[in-house]
Amino acid sequence: MNLPADLKYSKTHEWVxxxxxxxxxxxxxxxxxxxxxxxxxxxxPEVGRKLAAGAECAVxxxxxxxxxxxxxxxxxxxxxxxALADAPQSINQDAYGAxxxxxxxxxxxxxxxxxxxxxxxxxxxxxEK
Amino acid sequence: MPFIPxxxxxxxxxxxxxxxxxxxxxxxxxxxxxxxxxxSGVPAxxxxxxxLRLMAExxxxxxxxxxxxGAGAYEHHIPAxxxxxxxxxxFYSAYTPYQAEASQGxxxxxxxxxxxxxxxxALDVSNASLYDGASALAEAVLMSVRLHKGAHRVxxxxxxxxxxxxxxxxxxxxxxxxxxxxxxxxxxxTTRIETAAAIEGDIAALVVPxxxxxxxxxxxxxxxxxxxxxxxxAIGVVNPLSLALLRPPGEWGADIxxxxxxxxxxxxxxxxxxxxxxxxxxxxxxxxPGRIVGRTTDSEGRPGFCLTLQPREQHIRRAKATSNICxxxxxxxxxxxxxxxxxxxxxxxxxxxxxxxxxxxxxxxLAAIPGVAPAFTGAVxxxxxxxxxxxxxxxxxxxxxxxxxxxxDLSRHYPELxxxxxxxxxxxxxxxxxxxxxxxxxxxxxxxx
Numbered sequence: 097m098n099l100p101a102d103l104k105y106s107k108t109h110e111w112v113x114x115x116x117x118x119x120x121x122x123x124x125x126x127x128x129x130x131x132x133x134x135x136x137x138x139x140x141p142e143v144g145r146k147l148a149a150g151a152e153c154a155v156x157x158x159x160x161x162x163x164x165x166x167x168x169x170x171x172x173x174x175x176x177x178x179a180l181a182d183a184p185q186s187i188n189q190d191a192y193g194a195x196x197x198x199x200x201x202x203x204x205x206x207x208x209x210x211x212x213x214x215x216x217x218x219x220x221x222x223x224e225k
Numbered sequence: 226m227p228f229i230p231x232x233x234x235x236x237x238x239x240x241x242x243x244x245x246x247x248x249x250x251x252x253x254x255x256x257x258x259x260x261x262x263x264x265s266g267v268p269a270x271x272x273x274x275x276x277l278r279l280m281a282e283x284x285x286x287x288x289x290x291x292x293x294x295g296a297g298a299y300e301h302h303i304p305a306x307x308x309x310x311x312x313x314x315x316f317y318s319a320y321t322p323y324q325a326e327a328s329q330g331x332x333x334x335x336x337x338x339x340x341x342x343x344x345x346x347a348l349d350v351s352n353a354s355l356y357d358g359a360s361a362l363a364e365a366v367l368m369s370v371r372l373h374k375g376a377h378r379v380x381x382x383x384x385x386x387x388x389x390x391x392x393x394x395x396x397x398x399x400x401x402x403x404x405x406x407x408x409x410x411x412x413x414x415t416t417r418i419e420t421a422a423a424i425e426g427d428i429a430a431l432v433v434p435x436x437x438x439x440x441x442x443x444x445x446x447x448x449x450x451x452x453x454x455x456x457x458x459a460i461g462v463v464n465p466l467s468l469a470l471l472r473p474p475g476e477w478g479a480d481i482x483x484x485x486x487x488x489x490x491x492x493x494x495x496x497x498x499x500x501x502x503x504x505x506x507x508x509x510x511x512x513x514p515g516r517i518v519g520r521t522t523d524s525e526g527r528p529g530f531c532l533t534l535q536p537r538e539q540h541i542r543r544a545k546a547t548s549n550i551c552x553x554x555x556x557x558x559x560x561x562x563x564x565x566x567x568x569x570x571x572x573x574x575x576x577x578x579x580x581x582x583x584x585x586x587x588x589x590x591l592a593a594i595p596g597v598a599p600a601f602t603g604a605v606x607x608x609x610x611x612x613x614x615x616x617x618x619x620x621x622x623x624x625x626x627x628x629x630x631x632x633x634d635l636s637r638h639y640p641e642l643x644x645x646x647x648x649x650x651x652x653x654x655x656x657x658x659x660x661x662x663x664x665x666x667x668x669x670x671x672x673x674x
Contacts, residue, residue, distance in 0.1 A: 137511065137536075142374065162536035164545070 097217055098126040100192055104207060105216035106168040111192060112210055119174055120207070121195035124156060124165065127220050129191045132158040135184045140176035140197055147171060147199070149206055154196055156187065169206040171199035288628060291658055293587070295440070295608045295649025296633035297358065297386050298496070299488045301466070301576065302653055304567045307490050311560040318556060332530035335555060336518040338562035342502050345468045346461075346482040347475030349507035352515040354500045354558035355550055358485025359392035361501030362432065362462055364514045364548055365483045366393055368505075369430035369458045370402050371512045371547070376427035376457070382407040382416040384437035385462060387638035402429075411641065414441040414601030414610065418451050428457040433479065435463050435471065439635075439647065440584070440608025441601055442471070449478030458509075465489050465502065467606045469570070469577040474504075481505045490564030491557050500554030500561070511537060514548030579652035580607035583659065587650040590663045596670060600635075600645045608649040610635060610642070614670060617646045623669035629662055 099105070104112040109128035113121040129135065137157040147153050147167035154165035175198040180186065186194040201207065211219065231239075236248070245251060252260070271279075292300050310316075315330050339351035355361040366379045379397075381390055383406050394404055405424065409416050415437070431452035435445045449459035461479035466488040468474075474482035487499040505513050511534065519533030539546035568576065588609040591597050596614030613620060617634040624631035632648040639645065650659060 139511070157536045160536075160541070162542050162545075 099213040101213050104210035108166045110168045112168045119198045123195045126191040129187050134159045135187045138180040138184045141173045145173045170202040174198050174200045290630045292630045293632050293648050294630050307564045310563050332518050334559045338558045341565050346504040347473035348504035350510050351504040352517050354553040357499045357501045359389040361483035362389050363393045363396035365460045365481045368512045373429040376429040377401050378403045378428050380405050380431045384409045385434045386438045413603040414439045415443050415603050428455050430458040430460050432460045436606040439610045440605040441603035446477040466577050469573040489561035500557035514550050576652045583650035583654050587659045610645050610647050613644040616644050620669045627665045
């Protein structure tokens with residue numbers, strides 16, 4: 097399983113990367129993109145929207161399914177990856193490069209409650225049993 | 226494959242394997258008192274011969290009327306070949322098959338339908354049809370609210386078909402949509418958009434009927450422009466036949482166009498089945514409800530057809546689907562595609578022009594009767610409101626006794642218009658028919674004076 101050690105993960109298959117400017121990039125894991133199949137559309141959240149942790153905020157649509165993306169932590173949406181509008185398949189090609197949106201976290205402590213790579217791997221393995 | 230695939234033996238076998246005594250037991254969890262034990266007024270089965278006789282008698286009682294009622298459903302000539310082709314076994318189903326790729330012919334026919342509707346409306350995409358015009362409008366209203374992300378108010382002129390407005394209210398009532406009605410000019414019969422200026426805050430959409438329920442042509446471009454100036458979408462409600470003559474909604478600024486497809490090949494037949502259609506700009510397609518057939522290529526590069534954008538739909542997206550419309554009026558849409566193919570652009574234009582000419586001739590002939598006058602000054606397509614010197618209801622009754630259906634009494638939905646009657650003369654009417662109507666109306670009014 098491709099799970100970079102420098103990222104945090106959620107049980108709902110989002111990854112989170114702490115950026116140098118204090119924002120958090122959010123995308124979906126390599127495992128999630130593999131389960132969805134060819135991704136054809138991403139509906140990002142609106143910039144400026146304030147999200148509670150766990151709030152539905154985006155949709156990733158593949159040829160066979162549509163999956164909701166949840167805010168891993170609370171915060172305000174400060175950017176969305178506009179490149180995904182024309183190239184949603186980049187999530188399939190590079191799940192950890194293709195961030196979907198960036199959050200300014202509302203509560204820095206919440207990040208600590210996210211999973212590390214090993215814990216997320218256990219979540220995925222448990223689900224596959 | 227037979228339509229009902231399970232024999233009694235199959236059913237017994239399935240019940241036995243899940244350990245249930247009979248089918249009734251499967252419904253145990255529904256309390257008795259909530260279950261209908263039988264439908265009152267529905268008789269027990271009757272032999273085919275008796276049913277045929279009953280239906281023949283009923284059909285006779287319907288009579289052979291000369292019909293001048295439009296009001297949303299229009300009597301048109303349908304070439305005999307339309308239903309000869311549409312009822313072929315390959316097409317004869319109300320449904321888009323779920324295993325769509327197994328029926329390329331049905332998909333291709335629907336794809337052609339979509340292409341024709343997109344070209345008639347001058348919009349980018351069409352779906353494979355909806356239930357009817359009224360629910361298509363409700364779906365467009367919901368679509369506009371989903372797209373706007375912030376506004377939940379939709380302006381609906383009172384010149385929109387009153388029953389469409391009822392359906393919109395019913396479907397949107399519990400979905401956080403606020404419907405605001407706009408008044409119309411009692412002189413021109415067109416929407417008074419200036420009354421909307423006082424409405425503050427965000428608006429998701431303005432509905433623009435063209436022609437409107439009175440048959441009158443709205444200043445559609447100005448209405449759509451007003452909507453856009455307020456950051457709202459413009460939803461056109463259009464008669465597809467009129468598009469052979471009028472500027473298509475895509476050209477006057479509609480973002481979404483919906484309507485009743487019945488004028489394209491569906492017989493009146495007591496109110497249905499008809500079909501709704503919906504077209505939109507491509508940017509809005511992901512919020513468009515209903516099936517969409519796409520053209521694609523298979524793994525060997527051969528062209529083919531498939532259902533596309535399905536994750537919007539409820540069998541995949543569940544409660545978050547764009548709509549709970551899960552099927553469409555596939556057969557009626559295919560009949561429309563056949564109808565349009567047989568008429569061709571020129572045929573459609575001739576039919577529309579003849580409707581327009583007949584209605585103008587009828588309106589002018591009726592207005593020559595003392596006490597009768599056009600109700601509105603606005604230009605009309607193929608339907609016109611006239612004012613009578615007495616209530617329409619008894620006049621219509623009198624006309625009915627002469628086997629004429631004289632029009633739609635507007636007083637029920639528009640009491641403020643007084644004794645107003647909506648009349649329609651399609652291409653099916655001859656000069657003699659119009660004269661017969663005019664003379665009968667003269668008699669009906671004369672008797673009462």
